Amino acid sequence: MRTLDPQTAADLLRTTWRIRCFEERVAALKRTLQVHGLIHLSVGGEGVAAAVCAQLRDEDVVYSGHRAHGHAIAKGAPTERVMAELMGRVDGLCRGLGGSMHLVDRDRGFFGATGVVGGNLPLALGNALAARVRAGDEVTVVFFGDGAVQAGHFHESVNLAALWRLPVIFVCENNGVAEFTSRSEHTTVELVSDVVAPYGLQRETVAGSDVPAIFEAFGAFLERARAGNGPFLLECLTHRRRGHYEGDPERYRDPVAEEEWRRRDPVARLQAHAIENGWLDPGSAGAIEREAQAEIERAVRFARESPYPEPGAAEPFVYALAVGCPEKGPHTGPYLGHPSATGARPHGGAGPPESEVTFVRAINDALARAMRADERVIVIGEDVAEGGPYMATAGLADEFGRDRVLNTPISEGAVCGVAIGAAQAGLRPVVEIMFIDFITLALDQLVNQAAKAHFMSGGQLSVPMVLRTTCGAGSRSGAQHSQSLEAWVAHVPGLKVVMPSSAADATGLLASAIADPNPVVFVENRALYFRREQLPEAPERLQLGRAHTLRFGADITIVATSRLVGDALEAADRLAAGGVQAEVIDPRTLLPLDLETIAGSVRRTGRAVVAHEAVTLGGFGAELAAQIQDAAFDRLEAPIQRVGAPFTPVPVSPPLEDAYRPGAGEIYAAARSAIEWDWPEGKEPPLTTAGGRDFRS
Amino acid sequence: MAREIPYIAAINEAIHLEMARDDTVLYFGQNLATTENDEFVKAFGHDRVRVTPISETAEIGMAIGAALAGYRPVVELYMAEFMLVAMNQVVNEGPRFRYMSGGRVKVPIVLKAGYGFTAGWAGQHTGSIYNMFTGIPGLKVALPARPADAKGLMATAIRDDNPVCFFHHYLLTLEPGDVPEGEYLVPFGQADIRRSGGDVTVVATGWMVGKALAAAETLASEGIEAEVIDPRTLNPLDLATILTSVEKTGRAVLVDQATRRASASQMIAAEIADLGFRWLKAPIKQVTGLEATVPYSEPMEAYVLPDEEKIAGTVRQVLGEAPVAA
Structure with missing residues (x-):
């Protein structure tokens, strides 16, 4: 076992002083508003950061929580770049996009902090999983506080780490207070090591002020984790010397305990220990402190001299750009037709060899192809190794093994987090959440972690993952297994959202989604799963963000998504019988949205219907309608009609559900109203001067 | 009292x-x-x-x-x-x-x-x-x-x-x-007309209401009278008040701190575009957060958020007094 030697002790003392000086300087800067925002300082916890991170390599990844400055510095992040980040400057670690709570230094293996307590615990598991898939010996460490232990994702993560025996070391800084609430008010279990006991983790509790003890205990775990064992819990009993955040009135403080803790200061104890053992003389110990202070002053100067970023510099970081998968121009490959499309098939005759498959089989084939082509692709989810209830992942475990096709517990949050962590570590996970209703359990992961990581890290991290899920009513499954919640994810910058309406589209879009460097939510309507269609044996990839015009017509534009595309074509047939030629467009991806195609069509037809299965109020149709009216206002001859479900949960009784679900009849009726709509008698179309437009010319 | x-x-x-x-x-x-x-x-x-x-x-x-x-x-x-x-x-x-x-x-x-x-x-x-x-x-x-x-x-x-x-x-x-003081109830689904005006309807929520009112003051000095409506509840939504105003003004600008895609603001825009279509003299425009996570650094943060100037500029645009952006 590795024990503390004189040189290491001096190094640790240096790190603790650097963190201490940094944090105290930040407190002063915050008082004078030279750093802004929400600042959480780690004074009192320096010893843990130093003793843990000193033993890690750059390739060993560390995740941390909102109190992360010390962890980042101990892992090697340059203090001047951390300081510049806190001052919101362009030379900050994350170019000023992340700030105190979201520090990332990818090159030093510091993969980031989170403002959601315990929110990135599962990401650490994903990183460890990636190390295992790559057969590397890297170890992942995640820091968290005792407050995180009461959150569900902690238990989901510990369970999953234990189940998969991942080489993760959970390092808990148990300071006895969750934000502003003392331990006695938030749990009956004093030690976190007792909480994890039933999961079978190797665990140890040490004093957070005893740096040699932390060093030894962590070193022992690290050696075993390096050999592929895990998980472990190292619990350090620490004290948070400052408030939850800078400015916290700290009404919960006990002055007597404070005095006692001051005597147990980790930096002072380590220094005394080193001097007592004759490793350092008081003079050189003092020099270490002075050097640290000088370094932090240099960091402050560096940060002050660094300019603020250009305001517009933020936007390019919302999405990662594709590397190694060049974006194609307009889709020119062989047309992959919609099964019921009739009007727009641009090629006929002898095409490539085709076979008849179901939608769900096409998904299965696309997954298998992606896994064959790229060994970074893994599939994670409940029951996926057995194929899942719809056999979307059938056969994958047989072909690719259970290291790449992983069954999970019913822990949607952790499972999504694992995928995010694995993606940040370079894999391309496809995670399955059986029903979109259940993304409610993973929404924090999807919105706060996956969608924001690339942006908040200033482009250092990317999250090339796909979350496959299903939506839609019609199977008498009731209000918690039938929703269409895609508008939620379409609201979140950083996510992409795909909703295929045919097997061919699903195949081509899933391939692109897996190759995309951003998190993609891929929503499949279960009502389409067993429709059969002809599919080429080697389908083309379809670019995200390109709408598909399935039928051309000059009188009205119908924009429909997912299941409603087929219904739109059916309605178009009926309209044609009445002499109305409808153009039918499937956006295929909601984010990015191909407004050009949609608005271009409406500018020609002057009338539009938008149709989806989600509720009309708050559904994505509002987005389409709002964008269309803006882009095609001067050509609109009637109000844009929206077809969607009524504003109720999905009913389970067959006649009620059938009435609830919009379809071809509703689209047809909406199109007829748009066609028949006219200005009320005696009321002229209002003229306008806006942009000098020639209204309804 | x-x-x-x-x-x-x-x-x-x-x-x-x-x-x-x-x-x-x-x-x-x-x-x-x-x-x-x-x-x-x-x-x-x-x-x-x-x-x-x-x-x-x-x-x-x-x-x-x-x-x-x-x-x-x-x-x-x-x-x-x-x-x-x-x-x-x-x-x-x-x-x-x-x-x-x-x-x-x-x-x-x-x-x-x-x-x-x-x-x-x-x-x-x-x-x-x-x-x-x-x-x-x-x-x-x-x-x-x-x-x-x-x-x-x-x-x-x-x-x-x-x-x-x-x-x-x-x-x-x-x-x-x-x-x-004492018992005081504000009914749900009842918008508040914070400022009356006949030229344009501005719908804003939360923190944006103050910004919209400030923009309305600036615009008033230019002779543009904006009606500022705070829906107060998004669900139920008082469309009647908003539509009544749009019938009068023929123009609507929606202000929302949130990012625009699939936002509450888009929802209101779609409703006005549908039910108020016949009165609209210009496209409904929106002033919203830019499509990005909120950045930490102050100048970038200000850049992605709606402010008075952006609101006033958009109002001038729908009144045809500023170039309409593509």
Whole structure:
């Protein structure tokens, strides 16, 4: 076992002083508003950061929580770049996009902090999983506080780490207070090591002020984790010397305990220990402190001299750009037709060899192809190794093994987090959440972690993952297994959202989604799963963000998504019988949205219907309608009609559900109203001067 | 009698009055009542005022259970974005019971959360995600923009028999305003015309209402009279007031702190585009947060947020007095 030697002790003392000086300087800067925002300082916890991170390599990844400055510095992040980040400057670690709570230094293996307590615990598991898939010996460490232990994702993560025996070391800084609430008010279990006991983790509790003890205990775990064992819990009993955040009135403080803790200061104890053992003389110990202070002053100067970023510099970081998968121009490959499309098939005759498959089989084939082509692709989810209830992942475990096709517990949050962590570590996970209703359990992961990581890290991290899920009513499954919640994810910058309406589209879009460097939510309507269609044996990839015009017509534009595309074509047939030629467009991806195609069509037809299965109020149709009216206002001859479900949960009784679900009849009726709509008698179309437009010319 | 108190005091006053009025009103959440000096604890005791661990799922779930058992819990959730941790309870449990039980039970809970703290709170504490709750059948959403509304909407939320998301804006916390004393209720689904004008209808929520009013002052000096409407609740939404105004003005500008795609603002735009089509003289334009996570650095943060100048500029645009952007 590795024990503390004189040189290491001096190094640790240096790190603790650097963190201490940094944090105290930040407190002063915050008082004078030279750093802004929400600042959480780690004074009192320096010893843990130093003793843990000193033993890690750059390739060993560390995740941390909102109190992360010390962890980042101990892992090697340059203090001047951390300081510049806190001052919101362009030379900050994350170019000023992340700030105190979201520090990332990818090159030093510091993969980031989170403002959601315990929110990135599962990401650490994903990183460890990636190390295992790559057969590397890297170890992942995640820091968290005792407050995180009461959150569900902690238990989901510990369970999953234990189940998969991942080489993760959970390092808990148990300071006895969750934000502003003392331990006695938030749990009956004093030690976190007792909480994890039933999961079978190797665990140890040490004093957070005893740096040699932390060093030894962590070193022992690290050696075993390096050999592929895990998980472990190292619990350090620490004290948070400052408030939850800078400015916290700290009404919960006990002055007597404070005095006692001051005597147990980790930096002072380590220094005394080193001097007592004759490793350092008081003079050189003092020099270490002075050097640290000088370094932090240099960091402050560096940060002050660094300019603020250009305001517009933020936007390019919302999405990662594709590397190694060049974006194609307009889709020119062989047309992959919609099964019921009739009007727009641009090629006929002898095409490539085709076979008849179901939608769900096409998904299965696309997954298998992606896994064959790229060994970074893994599939994670409940029951996926057995194929899942719809056999979307059938056969994958047989072909690719259970290291790449992983069954999970019913822990949607952790499972999504694992995928995010694995993606940040370079894999391309496809995670399955059986029903979109259940993304409610993973929404924090999807919105706060996956969608924001690339942006908040200033482009250092990317999250090339796909979350496959299903939506839609019609199977008498009731209000918690039938929703269409895609508008939620379409609201979140950083996510992409795909909703295929045919097997061919699903195949081509899933391939692109897996190759995309951003998190993609891929929503499949279960009502389409067993429709059969002809599919080429080697389908083309379809670019995200390109709408598909399935039928051309000059009188009205119908924009429909997912299941409603087929219904739109059916309605178009009926309209044609009445002499109305409808153009039918499937956006295929909601984010990015191909407004050009949609608005271009409406500018020609002057009338539009938008149709989806989600509720009309708050559904994505509002987005389409709002964008269309803006882009095609001067050509609109009637109000844009929206077809969607009524504003109720999905009913389970067959006649009620059938009435609830919009379809071809509703689209047809909406199109007829748009066609028949006219200005009320005696009321002229209002003229306008806006942009000098020639209204309804 | 009205007197001036801060927004946050108005919210607390409403909760306090409702708790005094009705024994079934409970109040719990993280970091709440951590000292015996807490005014709620002193008045109502620890049985009705409880601190919880960082366990959003259990907090909201417990509130739903208590509501089903006849109580009216108010849950303090701090940050709207933390509700994402517990979205299953918020969406699949709370608002479903009444419907799924055929109206036999009700879930009168208030989920109180702050949002929009754009003061360097960076990517995970600043989101304006109320639209995610607006499109959920069974949920109601209140967004008070001034102290009196904060008080009146909170009181109404507590008395409502349905789950209500009450989103207060963090940057308004200390904003003073006239607030009536004693019982004061602001009905849901009733927009507030904060300023009358005949040239353009400006619909704004929360913190944006003040910015819209400031922009309206600037515009007035140029001879443009903007009508500023605060819907106060997004669900139910008072479309009648908005449409009546659009009938008069023929032009609408919507202001929303949230990012635009699939936002509440788009929802309102779609409704106006549909029901108010015949009166519109120009496309409905929006002033919203840019499509990005809120950045930490101050100049970038300001850049992605709507402000008075952007609002005034957009109004000039729909009036044809500025070039219309593509």
